[in-house]
Amino acid sequence: MKLRSFRVLFVLNLLIALILTACGEATPTTNPTDAPAAAATTAAEIVATATTADSQPTTAPAANTASLPAVITMPEQIAGGRPVEITVVGMPPESQPTTLATWKEQVARFQQVYPNVTIIGSDYAYAPDTFAALVAGNQVPTLFEVYLTDVTKVVEQEIATDLTSVFSASKLDGLFNPNILAIASKDGKIYGIPRFAYAMGLGYNIDMLKAAGFDTPPTSWQELATMAKTLTNRDTNVAGFSFITDGGNATGWQVTTMAYTFGAKQADLVKTNSDGTYSAGFATGAPVDTLNYIKELRWNYDVLPRENLDWARNGEALATDRAALVVMAGDQFNWIRTTFPDVDLKKFGFAPLPVGPNAKSVSLVGGNIAMVNATADDDQKEAAAYFRLWTQFDPAEIQIGYDLSAKDPQYVIGAPVLPLYVGDYQTALDTLQAKYANLPVENYQLFRDAVTSGKVALELEPAIAGQEYYGAMGAVVSSILTDQAIDPAANVTEAATVFQHNVLDQLK
Structure with missing residues (x-):
């Protein structure tokens, strides 16, 4: 909110570009309308469907890339060798000089291969709100990224170009998980390049649970409520359970995550009618x-933090031992590690x-999609x-990223x-990542096993x-938490009525 917000986005975007590991956003993302949506997708289906820079050019260091094959075909020339200038997002700000220098070095390596291409970083x-302003002002970068929630809107407004021919020419067919690639597709055409995907889960403090007599995290919401009651200590400002409660979009994102486990379906929250109109369906069930x-x-268990938490403060609550159980996306551990290096x-x-109540665990899935401006030549x-x-996908670039990870926290x-x-390819990538992991991956096995199985x-x-x-939804939660x-x-019901009139009835 992640959605999304994106506190350490610049570093994380660079990491994605270099090492193909998912990095986090704090805000929600979603899929296009033609992606599978009527029913929950099983984890097995997603995880195992098949399972201009001012720095001087830097030569990529020699690296052992045998374990990560070259899987795409790059052209000998871009734009027929004609001079071309593009603007791309993901450039770190001047306040991050080391990371900015690394980004510029990568751009310089690309320009060594394609000297006719000039890259202007952004x-x-x-x-969503600032992007709308860029669209209105015709200032959308040539290469940009959006949340999955907004892919449909961007495609329908003809902001993004069709990349199907690039995928075919690069021999990318069959490389991406088709369930995730569907998020970037519409009507049989591919409009984006998936950048990362995450699923929501429950972060927990192992030490705090053990001290309270719990060997494992809760497996049902009722068990969570009773465990959180034991884990809450107002004298030391410790909440047993935490999620984003600031009343904004991120609150609605996490509450939707919880609602899925109670049996809600994506397609039922906002229903598509046979005549092409839409109906709000989130005021029931x-x-x-x-x-x-x-x-x-x-109000009954009194296990939530007394203050309102945004994405960062919710993660901080876990990182600083002020919450024992936290709803979060798995990639927020990236942010915790970089923001609290001593933890x-x-x-x-x-x-x-x-x-x-139906004894099923469901996780909300999100991520980011890279897209190309349709107004570009x-x-x-x-x-x-x-x-x-x-x-x-370049093996040498990926290896450089992993080598950097061993030196830079x-x-x-x-x-x-x-x-x-x-x-x-995914198997080879997993093997390479395991060699460089600097997070305690063994502590995430409960989640990994449940998802992959x-x-x-x-x-x-x-x-x-x-x-x-x-x-x-965020505003509704804020009201509930404020007034007993x-x-x-x-x-x-009142919120859904307003949403219907102000939003859905205006959609064409």
């Missing part, structure tokens, strides 16, 4: 049950979200697409995220007006 970090549960946690991450584990489109593919490897690829279903984020829906007299069912 430190723009995507957010599982979402209301979730809101009632949150009210119980706040021993071995005391934190990651598990599947507790099961709901053909030479710029080609240069932008191949620059992103080169940073993401800003590079984090081993977070419990979802793989982007399938087959032998299919015990956890994966539900995509709301596809229609996702960010606006998150905002509506609030009736969750009545409050969310």
Whole structure:
């Protein structure tokens, strides 16, 4: 919020570009309307479907890349050798000189291979409101990224170009997990390059649980409530359970995550009608049950932090021992490691979200998609697409990233995220990553095992007006946590009515 926000986005974007490991956003992301959405996708289906720079050019160091094969075909020339200039996001700000220098060195290596391409970096970090302003001002970078929640909107507004021919020419067919690639596709055409994918889970403090007499994290929401009661200590400002509660979009994102475990379905939150209109469907059933549960946690069990938490402060609560159990995306461990370098991450584990009344565990899935500006000329489109593919798949570049991770604490490897690829390439990437992991990956085994075995279903984020829906739900949660007299069912019904009139009825 992740959505998304993106506190250490610049470093994480660079890490993605260099080492193909998922890095986190704090805000939600989602899928296009034509991606599988009516029912939860099993983890097994997603994880195992098949399973201009001012620095001087720097020569890539010699590296053993035998374990990571070259899987794409790069052209001998880009734009036929004609001069071409593109603007790309992901450049770190001047306040991060070391990381900025590394980014510029990578750009210089690309320009050694394609000297006719001039790359202008942008430190723009995507957010729905600021991106709309860029679109209105015709200032969208040539190469940009969006949350999965916004892919459909970007495609339908013809902001992103069709990259299908680039995928075919680069021989990328069959490399990406098809369930994830579907998020970047519409009507049989590919409009984006998946950058990373995450799933939500339960972060927990192993030491705090053991001290309270618990050997494992909770497996049901009722068990969580009783455990959180024991773990809460107001005298030392420790909350038994935490999630984002600032009332913004990120709150709606995490509450939706919880609602999925109570039985909510993505396609039911905002329903697509046969006549092409949309109806708000989140004021009944599982979402209301979730809101009632949150009210119980706040006013009956009294296990939540007394202050409102945004994405960063929710992660901080876990990192600083002020919350024992935390709803979070697995990639937030990246941020915790870089923001709190003195914290021993071995005391934190990651598990599947507790099961709901139907005894099923479900996780919300999100991520980022790289896209190319549709208003760019053909030479710029080609240069932008191949620059992103080169940073993401060139074996030498990936190895450089891993080598940097061994020297620079800003590079984090081993977070419990979802793989982007399938087959032998993903296996080789996993093997390489294991050699460089600087997070306690053994502490995430509960989550990994549950996801890879299919015990956890994966539900995509709301596809229609996702960010606006998150905002509506976030406001409802804020009211519930603030006023004990609030009736969750009545409050969310009112919110859904406003959302219907102000948002859904305006969609064409």
